[in-house]
Amino acid sequence: MSIWTRISAAVSALSKGEPLSAVFDHLRAPPERSIAFTIAVVALGAKMAKADGQVTRDEVTAFREVFQIAAEDEAGAARVFNLARKDIAGYEEYARKIKAMFGDGPDVFCDLMEGLFHIAMADGNYHPNEDEFLASVARIFGMSESRFAALRARFVPDAAPEPYSVLGVSPDMPLDEIRAVWRAQVRESHPDRMRARGLPDEATALAEKRLIAINQAWETIQATRKKD
Template sequence: MSIWTRIIEALSALANGESLAAVFDRLRGPRERSVAFAIAVIALSAKMAKADGLVTRAEVTAFREVFHIAPEDEAGAARVFNLARQDVAGYEEYARRIKDMFGEDTGTLCDLMEGLFHIALADDSYHPAEDRFLSKVAEIFGIDDMRFQALRARYVPDAEPDPYTVLGVDPSMSLEEIRRVWRGLVRDSHPDRMVARGLPAEAVKMSEKRLVAINRAWEEIADRHAA
Protein backbone atom coordinates (compact mmCIF):
# COMPACT_ATOMS: atom_id res chain seq x y z
CA MET A 1 0.00 0.00 0.00
CA SER A 2 1.52 3.34 -1.04
CA ILE A 3 1.77 6.23 1.38
CA TRP A 4 -0.69 8.16 -0.78
CA THR A 5 -3.30 5.41 -0.39
CA ARG A 6 -2.84 5.66 3.38
CA ILE A 7 -3.15 9.46 3.19
CA ILE A 8 -6.45 9.14 1.32
CA GLU A 9 -7.67 6.74 4.01
CA ALA A 10 -6.74 9.28 6.70
CA LEU A 11 -8.65 12.01 4.86
CA SER A 12 -11.65 9.74 4.38
CA ALA A 13 -11.92 9.41 8.16
CA LEU A 14 -12.70 13.12 8.46
CA ALA A 15 -16.31 13.80 9.32
CA ASN A 16 -18.29 15.97 6.91
CA GLY A 17 -17.17 19.57 7.33
CA GLU A 18 -14.35 18.66 9.71
CA SER A 19 -11.11 20.64 9.41
CA LEU A 20 -7.97 19.04 7.99
CA ALA A 21 -6.32 20.04 11.26
CA ALA A 22 -8.31 17.25 12.93
CA VAL A 23 -6.20 14.68 11.07
CA PHE A 24 -3.18 15.64 13.15
CA ASP A 25 -4.97 14.64 16.36
CA ARG A 26 -5.50 11.10 15.01
CA LEU A 27 -2.07 10.28 13.61
CA ARG A 28 -0.18 9.73 16.84
CA GLY A 29 1.07 6.13 16.64
CA PRO A 30 4.45 4.98 15.28
CA ARG A 31 2.80 3.30 12.28
CA GLU A 32 1.19 6.57 11.24
CA ARG A 33 4.31 8.74 11.51
CA SER A 34 5.25 8.66 7.82
CA VAL A 35 1.66 9.54 6.83
CA ALA A 36 1.61 12.29 9.47
CA PHE A 37 4.90 13.71 8.18
CA ALA A 38 3.71 13.79 4.56
CA ILE A 39 0.40 15.44 5.42
CA ALA A 40 2.19 17.97 7.65
CA VAL A 41 4.58 19.02 4.86
CA ILE A 42 1.77 19.30 2.31
CA ALA A 43 -0.51 21.23 4.67
CA LEU A 44 2.13 23.70 5.81
CA SER A 45 3.36 24.13 2.23
CA ALA A 46 -0.17 25.13 1.26
CA LYS A 47 -0.33 27.63 4.11
CA MET A 48 3.11 28.96 3.15
CA ALA A 49 1.95 29.41 -0.44
CA LYS A 50 -0.81 31.65 0.88
CA ALA A 51 1.79 33.61 2.85
CA ASP A 52 3.63 34.84 -0.25
CA GLY A 53 0.50 34.89 -2.38
CA LEU A 54 1.35 32.44 -5.13
CA VAL A 55 2.32 28.90 -6.00
CA THR A 56 5.02 28.72 -8.66
CA ARG A 57 5.75 25.83 -10.98
CA ALA A 58 9.19 25.58 -9.37
CA GLU A 59 7.60 25.10 -5.93
CA VAL A 60 5.40 22.33 -7.30
CA THR A 61 8.47 20.70 -8.83
CA ALA A 62 10.33 21.01 -5.53
CA PHE A 63 7.48 19.30 -3.73
CA ARG A 64 7.78 16.43 -6.18
CA GLU A 65 11.48 16.25 -5.30
CA VAL A 66 10.66 15.85 -1.61
CA PHE A 67 7.90 13.32 -2.28
CA HIS A 68 7.80 11.11 -5.35
CA ILE A 69 4.22 11.32 -6.56
CA ALA A 70 3.11 8.78 -9.11
CA PRO A 71 0.50 9.93 -11.66
CA GLU A 72 -2.19 7.83 -10.00
CA ASP A 73 -1.48 9.53 -6.64
CA GLU A 74 -1.57 13.15 -7.84
CA ALA A 75 -5.24 13.57 -7.01
CA GLY A 76 -4.63 12.59 -3.39
CA ALA A 77 -1.73 15.02 -2.97
CA ALA A 78 -3.76 17.80 -4.61
CA ARG A 79 -6.69 17.11 -2.30
CA VAL A 80 -4.56 17.57 0.84
CA PHE A 81 -3.04 20.77 -0.57
CA ASN A 82 -6.42 22.24 -1.49
CA LEU A 83 -8.01 21.26 1.81
CA ALA A 84 -5.25 23.09 3.66
CA ARG A 85 -5.49 26.19 1.46
CA GLN A 86 -9.25 26.39 1.93
CA ASP A 87 -9.24 25.56 5.64
CA VAL A 88 -10.18 28.50 7.83
CA ALA A 89 -7.72 27.30 10.47
CA GLY A 90 -4.54 29.38 10.40
CA TYR A 91 -1.07 27.98 9.95
CA GLU A 92 -0.30 28.59 13.64
CA GLU A 93 -3.07 26.14 14.53
CA TYR A 94 -1.63 23.59 12.10
CA ALA A 95 1.84 24.05 13.57
CA ARG A 96 0.55 23.56 17.12
CA ARG A 97 -1.32 20.38 16.16
CA ILE A 98 1.78 19.06 14.36
CA LYS A 99 3.94 19.89 17.39
CA ASP A 100 1.53 17.96 19.62
CA MET A 101 1.59 15.07 17.14
CA PHE A 102 5.39 14.69 17.20
CA GLY A 103 5.88 15.78 20.81
CA GLU A 104 9.49 16.43 21.80
CA ASP A 105 10.89 14.79 18.67
CA THR A 106 12.67 17.91 17.44
CA GLY A 107 14.68 15.83 14.95
CA THR A 108 11.57 15.04 12.92
CA LEU A 109 10.30 18.61 13.30
CA CYS A 110 13.64 19.89 11.92
CA ASP A 111 13.30 17.42 9.04
CA LEU A 112 9.89 18.92 8.36
CA MET A 113 11.30 22.45 8.45
CA GLU A 114 13.97 21.38 5.95
CA GLY A 115 11.28 20.22 3.55
CA LEU A 116 9.56 23.60 3.85
CA PHE A 117 12.81 25.48 3.22
CA HIS A 118 13.47 23.30 0.17
CA ILE A 119 10.06 24.17 -1.27
CA ALA A 120 10.28 27.88 -0.34
CA LEU A 121 13.64 28.31 -2.13
CA ALA A 122 12.67 26.30 -5.22
CA ASP A 123 12.01 29.44 -7.26
CA ASP A 124 15.36 30.97 -6.21
CA SER A 125 13.50 33.57 -4.23
CA TYR A 126 12.91 33.84 -0.49
CA HIS A 127 10.00 36.13 0.21
CA PRO A 128 9.99 38.07 3.53
CA ALA A 129 6.54 36.59 4.20
CA GLU A 130 8.03 33.09 3.87
CA ASP A 131 10.79 34.01 6.32
CA ARG A 132 8.24 35.24 8.86
CA PHE A 133 6.13 32.13 8.27
CA LEU A 134 9.02 29.69 8.79
CA SER A 135 10.37 31.59 11.78
CA LYS A 136 6.97 31.44 13.50
CA VAL A 137 6.52 27.76 12.68
CA ALA A 138 9.95 27.00 14.16
CA GLU A 139 9.03 28.94 17.30
CA ILE A 140 5.82 26.93 17.71
CA PHE A 141 7.75 23.70 17.10
CA GLY A 142 10.10 24.60 19.95
CA ILE A 143 13.14 24.84 17.66
CA ASP A 144 15.57 27.31 19.20
CA ASP A 145 17.04 30.19 17.23
CA MET A 146 20.46 28.56 16.77
CA ARG A 147 18.94 25.49 15.16
CA PHE A 148 16.61 27.60 13.04
CA GLN A 149 19.50 29.75 11.82
CA ALA A 150 21.44 26.56 11.00
CA LEU A 151 18.54 25.32 8.86
CA ARG A 152 18.14 28.73 7.26
CA ALA A 153 21.85 29.04 6.44
CA ARG A 154 21.79 25.76 4.51
CA TYR A 155 19.12 27.03 2.15
CA VAL A 156 18.80 30.82 2.04
CA PRO A 157 21.45 32.39 -0.22
CA ASP A 158 21.17 35.93 1.17
CA ALA A 159 24.81 35.91 2.26
CA GLU A 160 27.86 33.68 2.26
CA PRO A 161 26.85 30.99 4.77
CA ASP A 162 28.82 31.07 7.99
CA PRO A 163 30.09 27.50 8.56
CA TYR A 164 29.55 27.72 12.32
CA THR A 165 25.93 28.73 11.79
CA VAL A 166 25.41 25.91 9.28
CA LEU A 167 26.56 23.37 11.87
CA GLY A 168 24.74 25.14 14.71
CA VAL A 169 27.91 25.50 16.80
CA ASP A 170 29.64 28.34 18.62
CA PRO A 171 32.98 29.54 17.24
CA SER A 172 34.42 29.36 20.77
CA MET A 173 34.01 25.56 20.80
CA SER A 174 37.10 23.42 20.33
CA LEU A 175 37.69 21.66 17.03
CA GLU A 176 37.04 18.31 18.68
CA GLU A 177 33.69 19.52 20.07
CA ILE A 178 32.70 20.79 16.63
CA ARG A 179 33.82 17.49 15.10
CA ARG A 180 31.46 15.62 17.42
CA VAL A 181 28.54 17.86 16.39
CA TRP A 182 29.40 17.36 12.69
CA ARG A 183 29.60 13.58 13.10
CA GLY A 184 26.24 13.60 14.88
CA LEU A 185 24.65 15.55 12.03
CA VAL A 186 26.10 13.13 9.49
CA ARG A 187 24.85 10.18 11.52
CA ASP A 188 21.36 11.68 11.86
CA SER A 189 21.27 12.24 8.09
CA HIS A 190 21.66 8.54 7.32
CA PRO A 191 18.57 7.27 5.42
CA ASP A 192 17.91 4.53 7.99
CA ARG A 193 17.89 7.09 10.81
CA MET A 194 15.55 9.37 8.89
CA VAL A 195 13.08 6.58 8.14
CA ALA A 196 13.21 5.57 11.81
CA ARG A 197 12.21 9.13 12.74
CA GLY A 198 9.09 8.74 10.64
CA LEU A 199 10.05 10.23 7.30
CA PRO A 200 8.53 8.49 4.30
CA ALA A 201 11.21 6.80 2.20
CA GLU A 202 10.26 9.21 -0.60
CA ALA A 203 11.42 12.17 1.48
CA VAL A 204 14.81 10.86 2.57
CA LYS A 205 16.48 12.45 -0.47
CA MET A 206 16.33 15.73 1.46
CA SER A 207 19.39 14.49 3.32
CA GLU A 208 21.54 14.85 0.21
CA LYS A 209 21.50 18.65 0.27
CA ARG A 210 21.92 18.68 4.04
CA LEU A 211 25.03 16.48 3.85
CA VAL A 212 26.61 18.69 1.19
CA ALA A 213 26.09 21.78 3.37
CA ILE A 214 27.32 20.30 6.66
CA ASN A 215 30.34 18.59 5.09
CA ARG A 216 31.36 21.80 3.34
CA ALA A 217 30.97 23.72 6.62
CA TRP A 218 33.07 21.18 8.52
CA GLU A 219 35.83 21.27 5.91
CA GLU A 220 35.95 25.08 6.05
CA ILE A 221 36.17 25.09 9.85
CA ALA A 222 38.85 22.37 9.86
CA ASP A 223 40.85 24.32 7.28
CA ARG A 224 40.66 27.47 9.43
CA HIS A 225 42.00 25.58 12.45
CA ALA A 226 44.80 24.06 10.37
CA ALA A 227 45.92 27.43 9.00
Protein backbone atom coordinates in the same frame (compact mmCIF):
# COMPACT_ATOMS: atom_id res chain seq x y z
CA MET B 1 0.46 0.67 -1.51
CA SER B 2 2.01 4.11 -1.97
CA ILE B 3 2.06 6.63 0.84
CA TRP B 4 -0.33 8.82 -1.16
CA THR B 5 -2.89 6.02 -1.30
CA ARG B 6 -2.62 5.78 2.49
CA ILE B 7 -2.89 9.56 2.81
CA SER B 8 -6.01 9.61 0.65
CA ALA B 9 -7.54 6.97 2.91
CA ALA B 10 -6.67 9.02 6.01
CA VAL B 11 -8.21 12.16 4.54
CA SER B 12 -11.32 10.29 3.40
CA ALA B 13 -11.79 9.01 6.97
CA LEU B 14 -12.37 12.53 8.27
CA SER B 15 -15.92 13.25 9.31
CA LYS B 16 -18.01 15.50 7.10
CA GLY B 17 -17.08 19.11 7.76
CA GLU B 18 -14.00 18.11 9.80
CA PRO B 19 -10.95 20.21 8.82
CA LEU B 20 -7.76 18.69 7.46
CA SER B 21 -5.96 19.73 10.65
CA ALA B 22 -8.05 17.11 12.52
CA VAL B 23 -6.18 14.35 10.70
CA PHE B 24 -3.28 14.69 13.16
CA ASP B 25 -5.56 13.62 16.01
CA HIS B 26 -6.06 10.26 14.29
CA LEU B 27 -2.48 9.49 13.25
CA ARG B 28 -0.44 8.97 16.40
CA ALA B 29 0.83 5.39 16.19
CA PRO B 30 4.31 4.83 14.64
CA PRO B 31 3.07 3.27 11.36
CA GLU B 32 0.89 6.31 10.68
CA ARG B 33 3.47 8.94 11.66
CA SER B 34 5.01 8.89 8.17
CA ILE B 35 1.58 9.75 6.77
CA ALA B 36 1.22 12.57 9.28
CA PHE B 37 4.70 13.88 8.47
CA THR B 38 3.91 14.08 4.75
CA ILE B 39 0.56 15.76 5.36
CA ALA B 40 2.28 18.19 7.74
CA VAL B 41 4.79 19.36 5.15
CA VAL B 42 2.19 19.58 2.38
CA ALA B 43 -0.33 21.38 4.60
CA LEU B 44 2.14 23.88 6.04
CA GLY B 45 3.64 24.31 2.58
CA ALA B 46 0.16 25.19 1.31
CA LYS B 47 -0.27 27.73 4.10
CA MET B 48 3.16 29.15 3.33
CA ALA B 49 2.23 29.47 -0.34
CA LYS B 50 -0.57 31.79 0.78
CA ALA B 51 1.98 33.81 2.75
CA ASP B 52 3.79 34.98 -0.38
CA GLY B 53 0.53 35.24 -2.32
CA GLN B 54 1.11 32.70 -5.08
CA VAL B 55 1.84 29.09 -5.90
CA THR B 56 4.46 28.71 -8.59
CA ARG B 57 5.27 25.78 -10.83
CA ASP B 58 8.64 25.60 -9.05
CA GLU B 59 6.96 25.12 -5.69
CA VAL B 60 4.88 22.27 -7.09
CA THR B 61 8.08 20.74 -8.47
CA ALA B 62 9.66 21.08 -5.03
CA PHE B 63 6.89 18.98 -3.49
CA ARG B 64 7.63 16.30 -6.06
CA GLU B 65 11.36 16.43 -5.29
CA VAL B 66 10.84 16.02 -1.56
CA PHE B 67 8.26 13.24 -1.79
CA GLN B 68 8.94 11.71 -5.22
CA ILE B 69 5.28 11.92 -6.22
CA ALA B 70 4.41 9.52 -9.02
CA ALA B 71 2.08 10.64 -11.81
CA GLU B 72 -0.75 8.43 -10.53
CA ASP B 73 -0.48 10.04 -7.07
CA GLU B 74 -0.51 13.69 -8.16
CA ALA B 75 -4.27 14.01 -7.75
CA GLY B 76 -4.07 12.80 -4.14
CA ALA B 77 -1.24 15.21 -3.33
CA ALA B 78 -3.14 18.09 -4.94
CA ARG B 79 -6.21 17.23 -2.88
CA VAL B 80 -4.30 17.54 0.40
CA PHE B 81 -2.69 20.78 -0.75
CA ASN B 82 -6.00 22.32 -1.73
CA LEU B 83 -7.77 21.19 1.45
CA ALA B 84 -5.09 22.94 3.50
CA ARG B 85 -5.25 26.11 1.43
CA LYS B 86 -9.04 26.31 1.75
CA ASP B 87 -9.15 25.42 5.44
CA ILE B 88 -10.09 28.50 7.48
CA ALA B 89 -7.81 27.28 10.29
CA GLY B 90 -4.58 29.27 10.44
CA TYR B 91 -1.15 27.73 10.09
CA GLU B 92 -0.65 28.17 13.85
CA GLU B 93 -3.32 25.54 14.54
CA TYR B 94 -1.63 23.11 12.15
CA ALA B 95 1.76 23.76 13.74
CA ARG B 96 0.42 23.27 17.27
CA LYS B 97 -1.23 19.96 16.37
CA ILE B 98 1.99 18.79 14.70
CA LYS B 99 3.95 19.88 17.78
CA ALA B 100 1.62 17.84 20.00
CA MET B 101 2.01 14.78 17.80
CA PHE B 102 5.78 14.83 17.39
CA GLY B 103 6.61 16.49 20.70
CA ASP B 104 8.79 13.57 21.82
CA GLY B 105 11.56 14.24 19.31
CA PRO B 106 13.04 17.63 18.37
CA ASP B 107 14.87 16.25 15.32
CA VAL B 108 11.61 15.63 13.48
CA PHE B 109 10.86 19.36 13.62
CA CYS B 110 14.19 20.02 11.94
CA ASP B 111 13.15 17.52 9.24
CA LEU B 112 9.83 19.31 8.80
CA MET B 113 11.45 22.73 8.59
CA GLU B 114 13.92 21.46 5.98
CA GLY B 115 11.03 20.41 3.77
CA LEU B 116 9.43 23.84 4.15
CA PHE B 117 12.67 25.68 3.43
CA HIS B 118 13.17 23.56 0.33
CA ILE B 119 9.70 24.52 -0.90
CA ALA B 120 10.16 28.19 0.02
CA MET B 121 13.37 28.40 -2.01
CA ALA B 122 12.04 26.46 -5.00
CA ASP B 123 11.34 29.59 -7.04
CA GLY B 124 14.70 31.13 -6.14
CA ASN B 125 13.06 33.92 -4.15
CA TYR B 126 12.85 33.98 -0.35
CA HIS B 127 9.95 36.30 0.38
CA PRO B 128 9.95 38.26 3.69
CA ASN B 129 6.52 36.82 4.46
CA GLU B 130 7.95 33.32 4.05
CA ASP B 131 10.74 34.17 6.47
CA GLU B 132 8.22 35.43 9.01
CA PHE B 133 6.06 32.35 8.47
CA LEU B 134 8.92 29.91 8.96
CA ALA B 135 10.28 31.72 12.01
CA SER B 136 6.81 31.62 13.58
CA VAL B 137 6.37 27.89 12.86
CA ALA B 138 9.83 27.22 14.33
CA ARG B 139 8.87 29.03 17.53
CA ILE B 140 5.67 26.98 17.85
CA PHE B 141 7.76 23.84 17.39
CA GLY B 142 10.00 25.01 20.23
CA MET B 143 13.04 25.28 17.98
CA SER B 144 15.86 27.48 19.28
CA GLU B 145 16.84 30.61 17.39
CA SER B 146 20.32 29.19 16.80
CA ARG B 147 18.97 26.02 15.21
CA PHE B 148 16.58 27.99 13.04
CA ALA B 149 19.48 30.24 11.99
CA ALA B 150 21.53 27.14 11.08
CA LEU B 151 18.70 25.86 8.88
CA ARG B 152 18.25 29.24 7.25
CA ALA B 153 21.98 29.46 6.53
CA ARG B 154 21.82 26.17 4.62
CA PHE B 155 18.94 27.19 2.38
CA VAL B 156 18.79 30.95 1.93
CA PRO B 157 21.52 32.34 -0.35
CA ASP B 158 21.33 35.94 0.84
CA ALA B 159 24.99 35.57 1.71
CA ALA B 160 27.68 32.93 1.30
CA PRO B 161 26.88 30.06 3.69
CA GLU B 162 28.86 30.60 6.88
CA PRO B 163 30.12 27.13 7.92
CA TYR B 164 29.79 27.72 11.66
CA SER B 165 26.17 28.84 11.22
CA VAL B 166 25.41 25.83 9.02
CA LEU B 167 26.55 23.47 11.78
CA GLY B 168 25.01 25.63 14.49
CA VAL B 169 28.30 26.06 16.39
CA SER B 170 30.30 29.10 17.47
CA PRO B 171 33.63 30.07 15.87
CA ASP B 172 35.40 29.91 19.24
CA MET B 173 34.40 26.29 19.88
CA PRO B 174 37.32 23.81 19.97
CA LEU B 175 37.72 21.72 16.82
CA ASP B 176 37.13 18.42 18.62
CA GLU B 177 33.79 19.70 19.93
CA ILE B 178 32.79 20.88 16.45
CA ARG B 179 33.74 17.44 15.13
CA ALA B 180 31.41 15.85 17.69
CA VAL B 181 28.53 18.09 16.58
CA TRP B 182 29.20 17.28 12.93
CA ARG B 183 29.29 13.53 13.62
CA ALA B 184 26.03 13.72 15.56
CA GLN B 185 24.34 15.52 12.67
CA VAL B 186 25.63 12.91 10.22
CA ARG B 187 24.20 10.14 12.43
CA GLU B 188 20.81 11.87 12.65
CA SER B 189 20.73 12.10 8.84
CA HIS B 190 20.97 8.32 8.38
CA PRO B 191 17.84 6.92 6.68
CA ASP B 192 17.23 4.47 9.55
CA ARG B 193 17.21 7.32 12.08
CA MET B 194 14.84 9.30 9.86
CA ARG B 195 12.43 6.38 9.51
CA ALA B 196 12.48 5.95 13.29
CA ARG B 197 11.39 9.59 13.61
CA GLY B 198 8.42 8.89 11.38
CA LEU B 199 9.66 10.15 8.03
CA PRO B 200 8.52 8.30 4.91
CA ASP B 201 11.12 6.78 2.61
CA GLU B 202 10.01 9.31 0.00
CA ALA B 203 11.51 12.13 2.07
CA THR B 204 15.07 10.79 2.23
CA ALA B 205 16.12 13.30 -0.43
CA LEU B 206 16.09 15.87 2.38
CA ALA B 207 18.83 13.96 4.20
CA GLU B 208 21.00 13.85 1.09
CA LYS B 209 20.90 17.64 0.76
CA ARG B 210 21.54 18.04 4.50
CA LEU B 211 24.59 15.77 4.40
CA ILE B 212 26.11 17.72 1.52
CA ALA B 213 25.70 21.00 3.42
CA ILE B 214 27.02 19.83 6.78
CA ASN B 215 29.95 17.94 5.24
CA GLN B 216 30.94 21.00 3.22
CA ALA B 217 30.74 23.13 6.36
CA TRP B 218 32.92 20.72 8.33
CA GLU B 219 35.51 20.51 5.54
CA THR B 220 35.66 24.32 5.31
CA ILE B 221 36.14 24.68 9.06
CA GLN B 222 38.88 22.04 9.06
CA ALA B 223 40.70 23.73 6.19
CA THR B 224 40.42 27.15 7.84
CA ARG B 225 41.74 25.88 11.19
CA LYS B 226 44.73 24.25 9.51
CA LYS B 227 45.66 27.56 7.88
CA ASP B 228 45.44 29.28 11.25
